[in-house]
Each structure stands twice: as C-alpha cells, then as structure tokens.
Amino acid sequence: MNYWLFKTEPGCFSIDDLKSRPDMTEHWDGVRNFQARNFLRDTVKPGDLVLFYHSNIAEPAVVGIAEVVREGYPDFTAFDPQAEHFDPKSSVEKPIWYMVDVQYVKELKRPVTLERIKSNPLLSEMPLVRRSRLSIQPVTAEQWQIIMAMGGEER
DNA sequence: GCCAACGTTGGC
C-alpha cells in the first residue's frame, strides 16, 4: 500500500466536490505531465491513500484524504476534441494519458498548509517542497503520519 | 498579476 499527494485547483475540483458525492468514484483525469502519468499508469493502486491538496490559491494546503479505488486506465478525456485537456496525439489504440478513480475518505480536522509543511524539517524531502510543480507525488509512510498528526487526526 | 522553475517542442 502506497501513499500519494494529488494536487488540484479547488476552483476546478475541490474536496467539497469530492465530499458531496461520497458514494461515487471520481475520475482523476486531465493529468498531462509524463512523470505524473507514469505514477498513475504504473504505481498508483486501489487501496492507496491520497493527500488531497488544494493548489494555486492564497493558502495552499492538504485538506483531506481520498482512497484510490481503480488503478490506472486510459484518460478518455484526451480523446474528446471538446474536452479541456484534449490531446490529438492520444488515441484509443495508443493512449498516452492515464487516470485513476478515487473516493472521498475524510476531511482533515485542521488543514495542513504549505507554510506549515515547509516549516517542518521532517518534511523537507517532500517533492511538494523540493519541486513544487509535480501534480502526483509519492509520500512516505513517515511523512503521512506526520501530516496526519499536523492535521489533528488520531493515529 | 508577476515571475521563477521547469517541462515540452521543434529547428538545426
């Protein structure tokens, strides 16, 4: 079982959107970065837990937890010329982009802001701190525990 | 809204 951090702009898709449909799976689509794609296609598996991170806002933060419920499969939004992330180079026969499905687990009692993450020396190795642009990032078990504690969650 | 970081594209 692995841990991850998935970024999303809340104006596009937020924890409230996920929470409002707790019994439904949501497609994590639109990822158009090869390194992130490789994680989604090859490494992210059902049962993995995800830090749900709100980016590109005044106070970026980990705000909740999601669970992966379907492993990587072709991102069909890349095939749709009307879709925002349409990619003419990707096809049903030879898909380039992949997505997984996730389900709501919980909101953190207290959001863990990027500011708090950056100020914790134990989290200095997180890609979020080191290379902030990657939208799908692995998280170690230790980092997960620390962020849970910072978020006010029980062990 | 600015701009640094960095990923991608394309000419050569």
Place this chain on the structure above:
DNA sequence: GCCAACGTTGGC
C-alpha cells in the same frame, strides 16, 4: 541529440 523558445504551474 542539443538547446533556445515557448508554455504552464503554482507560490507569492
């Protein structure tokens, strides 16, 4: 296969 130009991300 190099690298300059360009586009995007995302913190501030």
